[in-house]
């Protein structure tokens with residue numbers, strides 16, 4: 618069999634992005650040759666440091682190389698400022714839109730072990746609209762300043778995100794039927810929203826998602842809905858109840874960081890930004906300035922993001938190898954980074970996982 622060569626863009630960004638993306642590259646390079654996969658890597662720039670050097674947080678070259686040369690990419694994290702800086706705009710938010718990576722898929726899974734609450738869910742977050750259209754303005758009134766933001770929800774985006782959520786639920790069910798142990802009995806998609814208050818925007822998301830999931834091919838998928846605030850409550854009390862969650866952009870972002878706390882650390886939770894035939898693996902965490910430069914960032918979210926990217930590039934066997942090696946490290950629990958209560962450095966965890974691969 619001729620080897621398939623995948624061209625992967627590497628965008629470390631800022632802070633611990635620079636510490637974890639090299640680990641993602643190394644795990645791809647270390648995959649067994651028997652899988653028939655080869656990789657070529659292209660280093661690409663984006664982020665706050667890039668903005669300071671060039672005046673542009675997302676150089677046009679990065680976008681054009683991703684579009685014209687790459688099969689996929691790994692994105693670390695960027696340090697976006699919390700106060701407006703003229704000319705700066707979050708490069709990852711822009712990339713998702715420019716490449717039409719309409720789904721942000723975030724699996725959250727606990728480690729198997731005695732006394733550990735089993736959690737195995739995927740949060741499927743809409744990735745192109747909602748408040749992330751970033752159409753904001755501030756104006757003066759006699760009572761002081763007022764700021765406004767547009768929350769845009771479209772039928773098209775809501776329908777396609779619910780459709781991919783349904784497909785992911787079916788795919789998970791198929792893996793279970795293949796004999797993988799699971800805490801879930803059948804495929805379930807939970808649609809989350811706040812349409813009791815935002816009846817137009819979240820109302821459109823809710824109705825459209827339910828319509829998409831009513832399609833014939835999803836008849837085996839149970840569909841539930843849950844208002845986002847009580848969803849947080851139930852997520853914390855009964856996380857094992859969730860299989861696939863589909864959410865508008867901002868709720869999906871918030872829910873997935875919350876869910877990360879349930880499985881031990883943001884440093885464990887991966888994501889993939891998925892479009893038609895293209896995927897960017899991206900850890901859910903940010904640039905973690907509080908630990909940057911110490912060599913202690915947990916690389917696992919990035920390693921799992923590399924695997925997730927491979928899954929969406931139809932390389933499930935290669936992805937499974939990475940998941941197994943990571944799970945073996947966590948289940949043994951001897952070499953853990955400080956976010957999980959251990960003392961290991963990033964490099965030690967990477968070495969341990971590479972050895973298991």
Ligand SMILES: NC(=O)C1=CN([C@@H]2O[C@H](COP(=O)(O)OP(=O)(O)OC[C@H]3O[C@@H](n4cnc5c(N)ncnc54)[C@H](O)[C@@H]3O)[C@@H](O)[C@H]2O)C=CC1
Nearest residue numbers: 694695696697709883884902903904905907908914915956
């Ligand atoms: N996709 C992206 O590029 C994202 C970027 N950010 C940016 O990151 C910066 C910092 O944001 P924060 O709110 O502090 O969120 P953060 O996710 O960077 O950090 C939150 C907490 O989790 C810890 N943490 C995160 N990843 C970890 C890892 N791999 N290993 C061990 N501990 C880890 C951090 O040390 C910190 O205590 C901001 O400038 C923000 O704009 C935030 C989220 C996503």
Ligand SMILES: O=C(O)CCCC(=O)C(=O)O
Nearest residue numbers: 695697707708709710870
């Ligand atoms: O800080 C940034 O530039 C982007 C933060 C993005 C983020 O949290 C997300 O939506 O995944």
